[in-house]
Amino acid sequence: xxxxxxxxKELFKRAGIPVPRxxxxxxxxxxxxxxxxxxxxxxVKAQVLMGGRGKAGKIKFANTADEGRAVATxxxxxxxxxxxxxxxxxxxxxxxxxxxxxxAKEAYCAIAIDRTQKKPVIMVSRFGGMDIEEVAEKHxxxxxxxxxxxxxxxxxxxxxxxxxxxELDPGYxxxxxxxxxxxxxxxxxxxxxxxxxxxxxxTSEGRxxxxxxxxxxxxxxxxxxxxxxxxxxxxxxxxxxxxxxxAGLGIRNFRRFDGNxxxxxxxxxxxxxxxxxxxxxxxxxxxxxxxxGGANAERxxxxxxxxxxxxxxxxxxxxxxxxxxRGDEVAKGIVAAMKETTSRKIPLVIRLTGTNxxxxxxxxxxxxxxxxxxxxxxxxxxxxxxx
Amino acid sequence: xxxxxxxxxxxxVQGITGSEGSYHTDRMVKYGTNIxxxxxxxxxxxxxxHGLPVFDxxxxxxxxxxxxxxxxxxxxxxxxxxxxxxxxxxxxxxxCITEGVPVHDMLKVVGxxxxxxxxxxxxxxxxxxxxxxxxxxxxxxFTPGNVGLISRSGTLTYEVVDLLTRxxxxxxxxxxxxxxxxxxxxxxxxxxxxxxxxxxxxVVVCGEIxxxxxEDAAAFIREHMPGTPIVAFIxxxxxxxxxxxxxxxxxxxGNFGTPQSKIAAFEAAGxxxxxxxxxxxxxxxxxxxxxx
Numbered sequence: 001x002x003x004x005x006x007x008x009k010e011l012f013k014r015a016g017i018p019v020p021r022x023x024x025x026x027x028x029x030x031x032x033x034x035x036x037x038x039x040x041x042x043x044v045k046a047q048v049l050m051g052g053r054g055k056a057g058k059i060k061f062a063n064t065a066d067e068g069r070a071v072a073t074x075x076x077x078x079x080x081x082x083x084x085x086x087x088x089x090x091x092x093x094x095x096x097x098x099x100x101x102x103x104a105k106e107a108y109c110a111i112a113i114d115r116t117q118k119k120p121v122i123m124v125s126r127f128g129g130m131d132i133e134e135v136a137e138k139h140x141x142x143x144x145x146x147x148x149x150x151x152x153x154x155x156x157x158x159x160x161x162x163x164x165x166x167e168l169d170p171g172y173x174x175x176x177x178x179x180x181x182x183x184x185x186x187x188x189x190x191x192x193x194x195x196x197x198x199x200x201x202x203t204s205e206g207r208x209x210x211x212x213x214x215x216x217x218x219x220x221x222x223x224x225x226x227x228x229x230x231x232x233x234x235x236x237x238x239x240x241x242x243x244x245x246x247a248g249l250g251i252r253n254f255r256r257f258d259g260n261x262x263x264x265x266x267x268x269x270x271x272x273x274x275x276x277x278x279x280x281x282x283x284x285x286x287x288x289x290x291x292x293g294g295a296n297a298e299r300x301x302x303x304x305x306x307x308x309x310x311x312x313x314x315x316x317x318x319x320x321x322x323x324x325x326r327g328d329e330v331a332k333g334i335v336a337a338m339k340e341t342t343s344r345k346i347p348l349v350i351r352l353t354g355t356n357x358x359x360x361x362x363x364x365x366x367x368x369x370x371x372x373x374x375x376x377x378x379x380x381x382x383x384x385x386x387x
Numbered sequence: 388x389x390x391x392x393x394x395x396x397x398x399x400v401q402g403i404t405g406s407e408g409s410y411h412t413d414r415m416v417k418y419g420t421n422i423x424x425x426x427x428x429x430x431x432x433x434x435x436x437h438g439l440p441v442f443d444x445x446x447x448x449x450x451x452x453x454x455x456x457x458x459x460x461x462x463x464x465x466x467x468x469x470x471x472x473x474x475x476x477x478x479x480x481x482x483c484i485t486e487g488v489p490v491h492d493m494l495k496v497v498g499x500x501x502x503x504x505x506x507x508x509x510x511x512x513x514x515x516x517x518x519x520x521x522x523x524x525x526x527x528x529f530t531p532g533n534v535g536l537i538s539r540s541g542t543l544t545y546e547v548v549d550l551l552t553r554x555x556x557x558x559x560x561x562x563x564x565x566x567x568x569x570x571x572x573x574x575x576x577x578x579x580x581x582x583x584x585x586x587x588x589x590v591v592v593c594g595e596i597x598x599x600x601x602e603d604a605a606a607f608i609r610e611h612m613p614g615t616p617i618v619a620f621i622x623x624x625x626x627x628x629x630x631x632x633x634x635x636x637x638x639x640x641g642n643f644g645t646p647q648s649k650i651a652a653f654e655a656a657g658x659x660x661x662x663x664x665x666x667x668x669x670x671x672x673x674x675x676x677x678x679x
Contacts, residue, residue, distance in 0.1 A: 113490060115568050115598050118497045150498035191491040193568070220463060223491035268566065269540020269595055272623035273664060279625040280663050288626065293486060293541075321545045323511050324407065324484075324523045354545055355526040375546065376665050 001217045003375035005293045006049045006096045008195075008213030015186040017179055017197075018209045028072035032065040034097045039102035044071050046092045049236065050080045051131070058092065061100060070098065090236060094348035101209055105169045108132060108143075109180060110214075111187045113194075117148040119185065122154075122180060122208055124162040126169070142166060154184035172200075175208040191221030219251075219385035243310055247302040253292060254306065259284025260386045261379075262313030262346070264303050266291050266325045274319045277375050283383035286311040293324045300333025301340070308343045317382035318352070319375055327352050327360025335367045347385040351378040389515035389648070390535070390587070391480060391504065391582040392456065397529040398521055399478075400425040401450045401469045402460035404433075407477065407484070411460065411523050413437070418526040420519040423452035426470060428588040445469075445476040456480040458512065458521045466508055467492035474500040482521045483507035493569040495660055501675055503570025511541035511563035514548075524548075524563070532557015534671065535581040537574050538593035539566045539600070543622055547593055547664050554668035557641045574604035590615060591667055592658070595622040597644045605652035616674035619645050619653045 003011070006024045013019055024047070035042050046058035053059050058080060060071035072095055093148040106128035111322040114121040127135045134262045136143060144166035146158050159177030162168075167265060168176065179200070187195045196214035203209065222228050237251065244254035253268075261283040265271040270289040273316040278285050291303050307313050320330050330352060338348070350371040352360045398415070402408040416422050416437055424440040431443030442448040445457070457473045459466060459481060466485040473481050481503060488508040497505065506513060512522015517531035522636025523541070528549040534556055536545040544563045551558060562577055564570055574592060581587045582661045590612075594601035601621065608617055624646040650660045659674065 074459055113494065115600065116573075116603055118494065118569055120494065150495050189493065191489050193490060218490045220487045223464060224489075231466055265542065267540055267542030269538070269593075269622050270542035270546060272544065272595060272626055273540075273543055276622065276625050277663060285625065321525075321542045321549070323541055323545055324411075347467060353549065354528070357525075374665070376663065 001219055001222065001228065001236065002233055003215040003217065003231065004049065004094075004235065005045065005213050006047055006094070009210070011098075011186055011190065011215060012210050012213050015182045017182045017186070018207065019213070020099040020101055020209055022096055025072070025097055026093070027097045028069040028076065031072040031095055031097045032069040033060075035062060035068040036065045042068060043098050043100045044068060044075060045096045046075050046080065047094045047096055048080050048090045048092055050083070050086055050090045052083065053080070056081055062071050063354065069130060088238065093094065093199050093236075101201050101211060102204040103201050103350050104204045105171065105202040106211075107166075107168055107172060107202070108135065109176075109200045110194065110196035110198070111183055111192075114147060117147045117376040118183075119150065122146045122148060122158060122162060122166065122184070124166045124176070124180075128201075132196075134200065139335065148184070153188070154181050156181060158373060167203055171202045171206055172208060179208060179210075191218045192216060193218050216359070217333050243306060247306045248299055249290075249292060249303070253290045255288040256311050257285050257287060258312065259286045260312050260314045262286045262289075262307040262311055262316040262384050263319065264289040264291055264307065264316070265319040266293065266295060266321065270319065270321060273381070274317065274321035274375065277379035278317065278383060281376070281379040281383045283379070283386060286313040288302075291325070295325050295333070296329050297333035297336055300330050301337040304334070305341055308346055313346060313386075315349065315382045315385035317349045317351075317378050318380060319351045322352075322354030322356060322360075325355065327354060327356040327358075328363060329356075331360035331363035334369070338367070347382075349378045349382040349385065351375060390513045390584050391506075391560065392519050393522060394419060394518040395421060396453040396456045396480075396519060397421055397423045398456040399423060399445070399452065399454040400458045400460065400542070401473065402446065403427055403435060404430055405460055407523075408460035409435065411458075412439070413459070414526065415520055418514075418520040419517075420521065423454050424448050425552060427537060430472060442564070445472045445478065449476045449478065453524055453621050454478065456521060457482070459483045459485060461485060463487040463489070463499070467496050470496050470500065470505065473521070474503045478503065480504045481512070481571075482512045484510065484522055486565070489564070490567070490569055492505060492590060493567065493571075497571055506562065507565045507571060509567045510565030510570070511544060513560060513562040514558075515560050516558050522563070524561070528552055529561065530557045532559065533586060533588040534558050535584070535587040535590045536561040536593070537577045537590070538563050539595050540593065540622060543593050543664070547591060547620070547667055550664055550668055551591070551671075554672070556671060558670055559584065568598070574600050575607045578604060578612065582615070583601060588616070589671060590617045591671065592617060592619045592653075593622065594619065594649060596624070596646055596649070598612050599644060600606070601649040602652040605649075605658065607654040608658060609656035613657065616671065616677070617658045618661060618667055618670045618674060620664055620667060621649050
């Protein structure tokens with residue numbers, strides 16, 4: 001679960017990381033009201049999960065309430081334009097209105113999880129305010145890293161080392177260890193996968209602030225912080241994610257593409273290999289669908305309807321290799337989908353093997369369905385039937 | 388010889404009376420695994436339908452049975468606790484089947500349990516064909532032989548094993564290491580064991596997009612196993628970039644973790660990469676013929 005900037009900053013505030021004075025607003029009038037209450041210069045920022053807001057013109061400045069209203073209206077007028085990661089773009093539903101900082105320097109600070117080292121990694125760079133991918137490419141040596149031993153946790157020397165190693169402006173040095181420490185506490189306490197401050201601003205008065213906040217929480221750890229369930233309601237799910245949730249799947253278990261061969265498999269690895277098999281057979285995939293482990297008959301039926309009703313599939317290839325998933329349950333689900341569905345019917349190709357294979361095959365045979373033997377054979381047949 | 392597990396390994400099941408625990412215990416017992424008992428707090432003193440003893444704690448189970456291996460079927464909030472309990476009781480080999488274990492729990496567990504080999508979490512376990520199985524893999528597709536197999540995906544493991552068996556190629560040990568960002572045992576850990584296993588003469592590595600485990604495996608092979616016949620497969624080659632497909636780890640960002648970078652790394656290490664799983668047996672036979 002990725003948090004919006006205003007949500008991330010709420011967590012920063014709780015952790016004791018200095019953030020600019022700010023207010024969350026849903027309308028241009030709320031932006032104006034906020035500006036009227038206080039003195040100073042302001043920045044109005046679109047609250048979206050996509051990056052690249054500045055370049056897209058979705059961060060603007062205002063000195064008066066009227067200016068605030070005008071720039072807010074302007075930002076809200078169009079959605080965030082699409083990019084490679086998110087071709088559909090993103091609707092802008094709210095804004096953050098925030099004190100404009102007198103920026104002297106910008107730096108970068110983040111904590112992520114390193115898969116290879118199996119440790120949290122703290123990263124600091126003197127190049128802040130730009131894409132970290134760009135920094136990694138242009139100035140790879142500028143990113144100082146520290147891998148934290150989880151048995152020890154954070155200690156202030158780490159912040160000092162990182163400040164010196166990354167050749168941060170001396171103005172940061174005294175404040176960095178405490179800020180990184182607070183960020184580590186937040187990362188650890190909420191079970192985050194990523195926390196990022198970009199830029200970490202040094203003001204002309206010598207104070208350090210988190211000017212932006214990126215927080216990715218671990219969905220698997222949300223049960224420990226029930227308050228985030230409420231936050232989650234305010235986050236955008238894209239259409240595929242909404243459809244997946246409606247069908248009783250995890251939000252990452254379904255993705256649509258513009259092909260004509262529908263697929264379903266158990267396990268993400270086999271589901272991806274099934275997509276590859278269809279592509280290799282000369283077909284175009286309509287979707288990715290991982291029915292999940294231990295799927296029962298009802299989930300299988302929901303998945304069938306999900307693909308038939310929401311993609312351009314002209315045939316449907318179900319590829320099941322049972323482990324924890326049992327062949328008889330899958331077969332029951334397929335039979336139920338065929339008998340009970342009110343959806344249009346498309347040719348179905350089934351490959352069913354593994355746990356309880358014999359029982360599953362019997363259920364299919366009793367209903368006049370014959371499974372294919374291999375994944376390649378099933379993919380080929382499904383591609384032919386989609387023509 | 389197989390790695391990690393043989394027919395004499397004494398195995399307990401944590402969560403043995405739960406629905407998945409009892410179902411898969413039955414299958415493991417039928418496969419020939421030396422299951423010596425199980426643990427469900429509050430049910431100590433009972434017997435399973437197989438007549439296996441149930442204990443309240445792992446400590447009790449280890450004291451009574453001498454178990455060294457455990458298979459964990461407990462819900463995600465309790466998985467780290469189950470691993471710690473096993474560690475403190477002296478278990479040296481743990482397979483964690485549980486899906487959805489918080490990443491930070493695993494960070495802590497792997498950083499604080501030196502000496503205990505953990506497979507998973509979110510994995511199907513491992514099979515030493517003809518000897519023993521710990522986990523949820525369908526035993527009937529495996530056949531004993533000399534090819535080691537390591538895979539990030541459970542179901543893809545079954546798929547590839549089935550293809551190998553049908554092609555007459557037996558396996559020494561097959562391990563599903565799990566697709567989570569933080570796992571106990573990586574490709575490299577398994578390769579190191581296979582390298583020292585006299586019975587394993589060739590290896591299949593089944594990876595997928597995302598992360599850099601495959602690149603790390605390729606680097607290890609290049610340096611330490613240059614003469615060993617090894618074939619790789621990368622799942623998700625046709626997944627559109629930028630989208631996360633199922634596994635948290637299967638995210639392509641930049642040029643890191645892409646199918647191209649993984650394929651290039653393997654090819655640079657002299658490891659052919661199959662376009663599809665069904666090509667693996669042929670590529671492996673060719674590599675075996677060259678080195679024979």
